Amino acid sequence: MRKLIAAIVVVSLSFVCTTFSQRRVDTLRKENAAEEVLYFPNERLLKSFTCGQSSVIADILWLKCISYTSKEFHGDFKFTLLDRMLGTITRLDPYFIDAYRWGGVFLAMLKRDNDASIKLLESGIEKNPKSWELPFEIARTYILNRHDGVMGAKWMAVAASTGEPPEFVVNWAKHLQQKHNLGDIERDMWAQIIQNTTDENMRETAQRRLIEVDLREICLALDGVVKKYVEEKGEAPKTIDDLAAAGLIQGKPSDPLGGTFFINSKGVVQNTSLLDSQVEERIVFLQGSINKYKEKHGTPPPNLDTLRNEYIVPTHPYLDRDWKYNPSTGEVK
Numbered sequence: 345m346r347k348l349i350a351a352i353v354v355v356s357l358s359f360v361c362t363t364f365s366q367r368r369v370d371t372l373r374k375e376n377a378a379e380e381v382l383y384f385p386n387e388r389l390l391k392s393f394t395c396g397q398s399s400v401i402a403d404i405l406w407l408k409c410i411s412y413t414s415k416e417f418h419g420d421f422k423f424t425l426l427d428r429m430l431g432t433i434t435r436l437d438p439y440f441i442d443a444y445r446w447g448g449v450f451l452a453m454l455k456r457d458n459d460a461s462i463k464l465l466e467s468g469i470e471k472n473p474k475s476w477e478l479p480f481e482i483a484r485t486y487i488l489n490r491h492d493g494v495m496g497a498k499w500m501a502v503a504a505s506t507g508e509p510p511e512f513v514v515n516w517a518k519h520l521q522q523k524h525n526l527g528d529i530e531r532d533m534w535a536q537i538i539q540n541t542t543d544e545n546m547r548e549t550a551q552r553r554l555i556e557v558d559l560r561e562i563c564l565a566l567d568g569v570v571k572k573y574v575e576e577k578g579e580a581p582k583t584i585d586d587l588a589a590a591g592l593i594q595g596k597p598s599d600p601l602g603g604t605f606f607i608n609s610k611g612v613v614q615n616t617s618l619l620d621s622q623v624e625e626r627i628v629f630l631q632g633s634i635n636k637y638k639e640k641h642g643t644p645p646p647n648l649d650t651l652r653n654e655y656i657v658p659t660h661p662y663l664d665r666d667w668k669y670n671p672s673t674g675e676v677k
Contacts, residue, residue: 402437409433409443413450417545423455430464444468445477452485453549456625457632461485476509484533487520488553489625491530496520512536531557555600559615562597566605566613569593580611608663622661627676629658630667634674644674 409429416423430447434440444465452461462485468478483499486492497520503509504517512532519529534557537550566584569592573581577590584605587593597605603617633655638644645651648669660666668677 399437399440402433402440402443405429405433405436406440406443409447413454414545417454421454423450426450426455427457427460434464434468438468438471441468441472441475441477444472445481448478448481448485449546452481452489453546453553456489456628458485458489458625459629459632474507476503476507476513479503479506480509480513487530488533493520552601556618556621559599559601559603559618563605563613563615563618566593566597570607570611570613574611581607583607584613610663619661626658626661627667629656630676633657634676638674644671646671648676 409426412425412429413423416426426447430443430451433443434447437443444467448461448465448468451457451464462482465478465482465485469475472478479499480503483496483503486499487496497517500513500517500520504514516529516532531554534550534554538547538554541547541550566587569587570581573587573590573592581587581590584593584596584607588595599605599615599617601617603615603620605613605615608614633651634644637651637654640654648657648667651657657667670676
C-alpha cells in the first residue's frame, strides 16, 4: 500500500512539475500554444519527470486526449493537436493498445485523416503484433472511409489470423475474401460500432455513416433508372423530377441528413450529403499536403498548381466547383 501511495504521489508531482515547467518555457509562444499547454505538456519535459511511471502518465494523458477530442467535436472540429497527443501517448507507452486503436478511430472518423489513422495503427502493430484489434481498425478504415474492398479484405484477413479475434471478425474476413456485397459488410460494421461504443460522439458519427451507406445505394439504384430513361426516351434526363414524370420512380427519394439527390452534368446521380462528406475528407488531405510543402520550403505554395508538382491535389467532389486557396495563409476552402 505504501509503495502504491508513493507511486501515485510521484506521478502526481511529476505531472504538476512538468506542466509548471511547460508553462514557464512557453510563456512567449503564440496564442495557440495556450491550448497545447492546457491539454498537453511539453513531451521532452514530460519524459524527464516520468520517474519510471511512463505508462501511468500515458493513462492520464489519454484521459486528457479524450477530453480534448470531445471539446473539438462540439467546437471547431479541427483536432489540430490530436496527432501530437496520440504520438506522445504511444511513445510513452508503446503497448497501450487502446490508445492506438481508438486514437486511430478518432483520426479516421472524427478528424477524417485516414492516412494518419493507418500510420498510427501500423506503428502499433510493430509493438503489438498479437493484437487483432489494430489490423481490424485498418481494415475498417479502408472499407468504411476509402471504400477499398481489396485492401480491406487484406487487413481483415490479418486481423482474423492474429491473436484471438471475435467470431464476427473471422466471418467478415470470410465474406470479404469471397467478394460478398461490400455494402452489407459496411452496414454491419457501422451497426457494430453503434451497438458497442459508449462514446456519444462515435455513435453519432457511426449513425450518420450508416445513413450514408443507404444514400449511396439509392444513388446506384437511380443510376440504373437513368439508363432505362435513356433507353426509352433517347435522351438523358436533366433532373430527378424527369424520372418521376416518366413514371420510372414514385417521387423524389428522401435524405434523412437533409441533402438532395441530383443528376450531374455527366448523367450520374449524386447526393449532396455524400458529396459534402467527401469535401471535408479531401480538405483534410489537401491541407496536410500544403502543410508538408510549407515545412519543406518554409512558405506555403503560391498556388495549387505548384503544389501539384510535388503532392497529390484531389479533385473537388462537385463537378462545377473548385478549391478556394489563400496563398498568404496556406488555407484551403
